Amino acid sequence: MKRLIVGCLILLLAQIGLLAATRLIDRTGGTQSGKGSLLAFKAADIDEVLLEDGEGHHLALKRDKDRWLLPEAGSFPADSARVQDLIDRLAAMQRGWPEATTAEAATRFKVAPDRYVRKLNLLKNGTAQAIVYFGTSPGLRKMYLRGDNDPEIQSLTLSAHDLELKLDSWIDTKIVQLKPERIKRIELPGLLLERGQEGLQPADLKPDEEVVKDRRDALVNRLAKLTVTGLLGTEVKPEYGLQTPVLKCSVELDHGEIVEYVFGQPQKLAKPAGKDAAPAPLTDLSFVLKVSNQGQVFRVDSWQVDELKKAVRSSLVRAKTPAPAASAAPLPVPAGQPPASQAK
Incomplete structure (x- = not known):
């Protein structure tokens, strides 16, 4: 009887440990629990990205064939690899163990429609394919996020820099480079x-x-x-x-x-006068x-x-370093005379 109780206890502890490990993996932003895609869109369909914060600042990116451009900077080339990487990561993200599911939590984590840190709109031909709200950070290089009309709040390995609104953060910095x-x-x-x-x-x-x-x-x-x-x-x-x-x-x-x-x-x-004066650019x-x-x-x-x-x-x-002088060839030894090395 004791052996049966001990065996059941060990099995219960193993199940608890497995459940905790699975949840920990889900929350690291790595391999998720495979409950399906978090966002229902195809990365190849997206031809426009609109990024904004809750204070009225925004950034637009548009795709032209195989490259991304910045319309607000005269269609200057963007860092296409960076833009596409963000889209691909969101498209591949699987639904994991939610951090929370309530409207109160969405407001607290700043992933609500009226309260967010960043709002990302992914479009195809002007039609929204996915809207994502990014909120506060639960840890180093991580952010809470929630899809529009989705109660589940997830976390993703991402930093605020990855969602920067400044144009200079998205430009192709190698534009003037030559081979x-x-x-x-x-x-x-x-x-x-x-x-x-x-x-x-x-x-x-x-x-x-x-x-x-x-x-x-x-x-x-x-x-x-x-x-x-x-x-x-x-x-x-x-x-x-x-x-x-x-x-x-x-x-x-x-x-x-x-x-x-x-x-x-x-x-x-010159140093601007007044405490509210803007600093030199x-x-x-x-x-x-x-x-x-x-x-x-x-x-x-x-x-x-x-x-x-x-x-x-x-x-x-x-x-130039002078070439080493060639060593002089030894003089011929007359017949019948021993070499100098053998002479006494």
């Missing part, structure tokens, strides 16, 4: 690189000089792999400092196109960039510009 192998010529102040048999090298390289390849490659990649951090519009304003640039350079590509770069240092604005940590083949003016981090400004010929070139 290094397509660069035929680079002109910087006091330095001219041209492509030869050994790749890009100073145009005035002397026979007794050689290129320090790792430094050359680092410089070429810095210019070719420039990243932008923000949009400043299409108007070139005087305060951007582009009329008196801190750096000008150009790149000629293999098909003949010449891309010109002008970097300006924003003027330091640009800081000492950023420069302004205008690229000849782009309509927008960009903000770039200053460390990228500093590296280009420091580029000089002497850092890329060194004297």
Whole structure:
């Protein structure tokens, strides 16, 4: 009898443990319990995303064939991979163990229609396919969410940054990048690189000089792999400092196109008067960039510009190391005479 009681107790504890583990897995935002899709839409159908907060701020993204654009920024290219990743994650999310199901909890967790942190509307041809309310965070990089007209509140591994409303957070930061192998010529102040048999090298390289390849490659990649951090519009304003640039350079590509770069240092604005005055929009940590083949003016981090400004010929070139002298051949030994090593 005792053995039967002990066996039943062990079985009961095992079932309780399994139930607790299953609920824990559901709440981690990883593998869900397989009760079906949380949101009934197909990721491939979505061609527009509307994101807003409860204070009237909003952000729109629209798909054009295989890329996403920002209509509010003149259809500037968005980070398509990031947009599609968000859509795919929501489409693949399975219904797990709900955190709560009441209207009171929806208001408390800020996932109610009239009280939310973020509201995401996914559309196809102007028709809503899914509406999701995102609320407060139950833990690190997690958010509560609830589908429209769905009482169940779930949690998902997501951070507030993933649902940012600022345009700069969604732009394609690699828009001005080039393929290094397509660069035929680079002109910087006091330095001219041209492509030869050994790749890009100073145009005035002397026979007794050689290129320090790792430094050359680092410089070429810095210019070719420039990243932008923000949009400043299409108007070139005087305060951007582009009329008196801190750096000008150009790149000629293999098909003949010449891309010109002008970097300006924003003027330091006087400290605004009054406690409610707005702060200056640009800081000492950023420069302004205008690229000849782009309509927008960009903000770039200053460390990228500093590296280009420091580029000089002497850092890329060194004297060739003389080849080691060939060892002298031993003199022939006369017949009948022992080698010097054996002579006494």
